[in-house]
Amino acid sequence: MDENVAAALDASHLIFLIAQGSLPALRNAQRILQAFEGLGYSEKRVRLLVNRYGRDETISLKEIGKFLEVSVFWALPNDFNALRQSLELGEPLAQQPLSIPLAKTFDELSAEVLGMSHPPQPKPFRGGFLALEKDPATGSLPLTT
The missing domain is CATH 3.40.50 (Rossmann fold)
Incomplete structure (x- = not known):
């Protein structure tokens, strides 16, 4: 160390x-x-x-x-599949539905650490890798959104 x-x-x-x-x-x-x-x-x-x-x-x-x-x-x-899906979509696991066991576990863990009785519900993320549109001229994804 x-x-x-x-x-x-x-x-x-x-x-x-x-x-x-x-x-x-x-x-x-x-x-x-x-x-x-x-x-x-x-x-x-x-x-x-x-x-x-x-x-x-x-x-x-x-x-x-x-x-x-x-x-x-x-x-x-x-819950490797949920983690992989989160990475591929470019969405934080914390913004995944709480029906996903890993997302629910992190939600509960953070509430416990922060001393919160009812953790706030995450707002749905409307972006992500699949939501990006390709540039018609180049056929590539934008570097910024």
């Missing part, structure tokens, strides 16, 4: 450690948590997010928490 990362962590109110539920990823998370402890970051500041978690996982969230000796703050579902 270089001095810039340490400075950013020192200035942070909350630190989110994101790890997948595989054993190698959990071992890395364990090392990072030990480093955080050595730097004096309290458990109150560090939040564990488990990324790409599904119901069929070999290691449960409870086992992950026990192994890392920290409770799992949030689990993000493994």
Whole structure:
């Protein structure tokens, strides 16, 4: 960890450690948590997010928490298709319908972190990659909208 990362962590109110539920990823998370402890970051500041978690996982969230000796703050579902669609459309995941599990999870997570009882509903995005019109002269997409 270089001095810039340490400075950013020192200035942070909350630190989110994101790890997948595989054993190698959990071992890395364990090392990072030990480093955080050595730097004096309290458990109150560090939040564990488990990324790409599904119901069929070999290691449960409870086992992950026990192994890392920290409770799992949030689990993000493994919803690659929704993420890919969001990227291809050029639309932030936060503006996707809440019927999409990953979008709903991020909405709930942000509400929890911000201490909001009812998160604001995102306004629909009317743009995106597919909404752009090609220039008739060149047949290319515009660089600016």
